[in-house]
Amino acid sequence: MTLRSRLLLQTCLLAMMTGTGLAPGTANAQNSAPVPLFLKQEAQQDAVTQPGNDMPANNGTTGSNPGGFGSGSTSVNSFPSDPNAVQSVTLQAIDAEAVGTLDPSQGGLGVDMWNGTTRKSAAKLVSELPATPATHTARDLQQRLLLSVAALPQDTPKVSLLEARVAKLINMGALDGAIDLVRATPQGSRGAMLAQAEVNALLIAGRIDDACATIESYSAIYDEMFWLKAAAMCALHANDPTSAAFSVDLVREMDGESDATFFGLVAAIRGGTAVDADLLTDLRPIDIALLSIAKQSIPESQLETGNAVSIIGLTNAVATPTDVRLEAAHKAENLGLISAQQLGDIYSAVNFDPADLENALDDAAEGVQARQYAKLYQAAAKSDVPAVRAEILAALFETAQIEGDFLQAARLCAPLVEEIPINGDFSWFAITALKTSIAVNSIERAASWLQVAKSSANPGNDISSRLSLLYPVLAISGLEDTGAPKPNDDAVQVNQDVMNGATTNQPRFGLGGAVTPAPTQPSQTVDLQALTDHRSRMTEWQEIQAASSDQAAARRNAELVFNLYDGFGIEVPEGAWNSLLIAPYAEERTTISSVVNHYLRVGATGNQKAKTVAMAIQAQQIATMPNADPKALADTVAALTMVGLQADAQHLAVELLLASDR
Structure with missing residues (x-):
C-alpha cells in the first residue's frame, strides 16, 4: 500500500469516527502570482515569429526564440483580412524558472543579468554562494541576486535554477524571501522540493499555523515521508492526539524508528518529559517546530554551531532563557538572520527595573554584553529628552566600538539617532551621529552632521582630529570631493x-633607462x-x-x-x-x-x-x-x-x- 493510499485511509477513518465529510484542501490564494509582464510580452512576440508561420516577423525575417523563455511548437493562423475578426493565438510555455520578486525598480539586477552564463553554471554559482556572507552589503546583494526576475538560458532545461535559489535563500536564513519566491511561482510549476522548502521556511520562522495550512494544501499532491511527519507535527500542534497517533504509527510502519529525533520529540510531547539532548545535535525545521510544541528550548550549545536553523530557532522560541535569547539575537543580527528592528523588539522585551533604566549610565555593566546593550537601548528609547538620549546613545556606541559591534549598534539605533536635533548644541555628538548615518546609508543626514562637526571644530575639542581620522570613509562615501572622476x-x-x-604613472623602460610618462588626464575637467x-x-x-x-x-x-x-x-x-x-x-x-x-x-x-x-x-x-x-x-x-x-x-x-x- 502506498503512502498516499494510507493517508487516504487515515482520512476516511477519521471522517467516519468524527461524522464529518471529506473536504479537499485548497491551495493558499497567495500561492499563485501573475506571470511577469515582460515574459508575457516576450512569449507573445515569439508566438508570431516562429519558423513556418505564414506571416514573417516585422523585420521581414523568420522568427526565432531569442529570449529562450519557452519551448515546444507554436502555431499562428494567417491573419484574416477583416480587422474585426477574432484571431486565435497559441502562446509558448512560459519558463517559470525566470520568476522573481524584484524588478530593477525594486533593486533587482535586471532581466539580462545571466547574460553569458549557462544555466548549469548559473545553478553552480548559486549553490556555492556562502550561507553567511561576511558583510551585510554582500548579504543584501546576494538576496537581490536570488530574488531578481531574470531571463534564463535554455541550454540545460532540466537543471532547476529556481530550486537552487530557494534552497540558498533558506540556507542563508532569508526566510521571507524564500517563501515569497515559492509563492510567486505558478502552482502547477512547483515540484516537491519547492513545496517542502516553503513549509521548512515557515517552520524555521516559527509560523507553525501558516506552515500547517500550507501542509494541508499540499497533502493531496505529494506522498513522501516528509509530509506524513509534517501531518503528525500539525496534529500535535492542534492537540489532536487521534490524528497524531495515526500519522506517527504510519511513519513507524513505513520507515521504522530510524528517525530517533522525530520519535524522541513526539514522545516528549505526549509524555510531557524532557527530550534527550543527544537527539538535538543537528536540528531540522520540523525538529524546531516539535520543540516549540513541547515548550522546550533548543540547547544553548547550538548557538556555537553556526546553524542558521538553530540560531533563528533560539532567537524566536519563547522557551529560550532570556540571556541566551539575547545572545542568540545579537549573533543572528550580525549574521543577517534577523533584522535590526527584530533585534530592537527583542531588546525591548527584556524586563528591567525602572530604576536601572534611569541610572543606566551610572550602574555597573551587565554580565552579558547583549543584556547591557538591551538596557542602554531601552533607556535611550524611553528618554524623551534629546540631550539625555544622546548621552545614553554615546555610551552604547562607545561600548560597541570597543567590542567590535559598532555597525550593529548603528543599524539598531539609527531610528533613535534620527530624533536627535542636528544643530550646534549637539556638536559633541556630531561625529558619532555622522558615522551612524553613513553606516546605514543615510547620506543626506550624514552631510548635515558633517557640516555641524566642521563648523564646531576648534582647538578646544577633538572634532578636527576625529574628522581627519574618518576622512577615507568620507571620501569613499562621496561626502568629500577628492577630485576623482565621477561614476561615469x-x-x-x-x-x-x-x-x-x-x-x-607606470614607468616604461627603453634604451635610455626608465621613463615616467606624464599622468594620464581624464577626459573631464x-x-x-x-x-x-x-x-x-x-x-x-x-x-x-x-x-x-x-x-x-x-x-x-x-x-x-x-x-x-x-x-x-x-x-x-x-x-x-x-x-x-x-x-x-x-x-x-x-x-x-x-x-x-x-x-x-x-x-x-x-x-x-x-x-x-x-x-x-x-x-x-x-x-x-x-x-x-x-x-x-x-x-x-x-x-x-x-x-x-x-x-x-x-x-x-x-x-x-x-x-x-x-
Missing part, C-alpha cells in the same frame, strides 16, 4: 585599468582645488596613523584604504605607499583563489552582472579574516562599479572601513 564612463575606464593591473584639499587631508590622516600605538594595525588599515582608493579611481597621494615599503616583502596573506579573481575580471569586463556579483560575494568573504589581502577587496569594488553597481561598491567599502576601525 571615465570612472569605468579607471576601474577597467585597476582590474587589468594598470597603475597610474579635474577640480584642482578638490584634489589639493584631498592630498592635504590624506597627509593629516597619515600623520595620525603614524602616531598610532598599534603600528601593525595602522599599516593594515593604510593598505586597505590605498587599495580601495585604487578600486574607485581616487588618487593615492605620491609617496603615500612609501611609508608601507618595509621589509620583509613576502607576507602570509588570506586571499581569494585565482579562478575567482579570473571570473571576477571576466564577468566585469563582459558586463555579466550575475556572475560578477556572485564572484564579488565570494571575493569579499575574506574581508573579516586576519591578514586579508586588500588587493582582492579593491578588485571587488572595481568589478561592482564596472557593472553599474557603484552604490553597492561604496556601501561595501564603507562597511569594510568602519568594521576595521577599532
Whole structure:
C-alpha cells in the first residue's frame, strides 16, 4: 500500500469516527502570482515569429526564440483580412524558472543579468554562494541576486535554477524571501522540493499555523515521508492526539524508528518529559517546530554551531532563557538572520527595573554584553529628552566600538539617532551621529552632521582630529570631493585599468633607462582645488596613523584604504605607499583563489552582472579574516562599479572601513 493510499485511509477513518465529510484542501490564494509582464510580452512576440508561420516577423525575417523563455511548437493562423475578426493565438510555455520578486525598480539586477552564463553554471554559482556572507552589503546583494526576475538560458532545461535559489535563500536564513519566491511561482510549476522548502521556511520562522495550512494544501499532491511527519507535527500542534497517533504509527510502519529525533520529540510531547539532548545535535525545521510544541528550548550549545536553523530557532522560541535569547539575537543580527528592528523588539522585551533604566549610565555593566546593550537601548528609547538620549546613545556606541559591534549598534539605533536635533548644541555628538548615518546609508543626514562637526571644530575639542581620522570613509562615501572622476564612463575606464593591473604613472623602460610618462588626464575637467584639499587631508590622516600605538594595525588599515582608493579611481597621494615599503616583502596573506579573481575580471569586463556579483560575494568573504589581502577587496569594488553597481561598491567599502576601525 502506498503512502498516499494510507493517508487516504487515515482520512476516511477519521471522517467516519468524527461524522464529518471529506473536504479537499485548497491551495493558499497567495500561492499563485501573475506571470511577469515582460515574459508575457516576450512569449507573445515569439508566438508570431516562429519558423513556418505564414506571416514573417516585422523585420521581414523568420522568427526565432531569442529570449529562450519557452519551448515546444507554436502555431499562428494567417491573419484574416477583416480587422474585426477574432484571431486565435497559441502562446509558448512560459519558463517559470525566470520568476522573481524584484524588478530593477525594486533593486533587482535586471532581466539580462545571466547574460553569458549557462544555466548549469548559473545553478553552480548559486549553490556555492556562502550561507553567511561576511558583510551585510554582500548579504543584501546576494538576496537581490536570488530574488531578481531574470531571463534564463535554455541550454540545460532540466537543471532547476529556481530550486537552487530557494534552497540558498533558506540556507542563508532569508526566510521571507524564500517563501515569497515559492509563492510567486505558478502552482502547477512547483515540484516537491519547492513545496517542502516553503513549509521548512515557515517552520524555521516559527509560523507553525501558516506552515500547517500550507501542509494541508499540499497533502493531496505529494506522498513522501516528509509530509506524513509534517501531518503528525500539525496534529500535535492542534492537540489532536487521534490524528497524531495515526500519522506517527504510519511513519513507524513505513520507515521504522530510524528517525530517533522525530520519535524522541513526539514522545516528549505526549509524555510531557524532557527530550534527550543527544537527539538535538543537528536540528531540522520540523525538529524546531516539535520543540516549540513541547515548550522546550533548543540547547544553548547550538548557538556555537553556526546553524542558521538553530540560531533563528533560539532567537524566536519563547522557551529560550532570556540571556541566551539575547545572545542568540545579537549573533543572528550580525549574521543577517534577523533584522535590526527584530533585534530592537527583542531588546525591548527584556524586563528591567525602572530604576536601572534611569541610572543606566551610572550602574555597573551587565554580565552579558547583549543584556547591557538591551538596557542602554531601552533607556535611550524611553528618554524623551534629546540631550539625555544622546548621552545614553554615546555610551552604547562607545561600548560597541570597543567590542567590535559598532555597525550593529548603528543599524539598531539609527531610528533613535534620527530624533536627535542636528544643530550646534549637539556638536559633541556630531561625529558619532555622522558615522551612524553613513553606516546605514543615510547620506543626506550624514552631510548635515558633517557640516555641524566642521563648523564646531576648534582647538578646544577633538572634532578636527576625529574628522581627519574618518576622512577615507568620507571620501569613499562621496561626502568629500577628492577630485576623482565621477561614476561615469571615465570612472569605468579607471576601474577597467585597476582590474587589468594598470597603475597610474607606470614607468616604461627603453634604451635610455626608465621613463615616467606624464599622468594620464581624464577626459573631464579635474577640480584642482578638490584634489589639493584631498592630498592635504590624506597627509593629516597619515600623520595620525603614524602616531598610532598599534603600528601593525595602522599599516593594515593604510593598505586597505590605498587599495580601495585604487578600486574607485581616487588618487593615492605620491609617496603615500612609501611609508608601507618595509621589509620583509613576502607576507602570509588570506586571499581569494585565482579562478575567482579570473571570473571576477571576466564577468566585469563582459558586463555579466550575475556572475560578477556572485564572484564579488565570494571575493569579499575574506574581508573579516586576519591578514586579508586588500588587493582582492579593491578588485571587488572595481568589478561592482564596472557593472553599474557603484552604490553597492561604496556601501561595501564603507562597511569594510568602519568594521576595521577599532
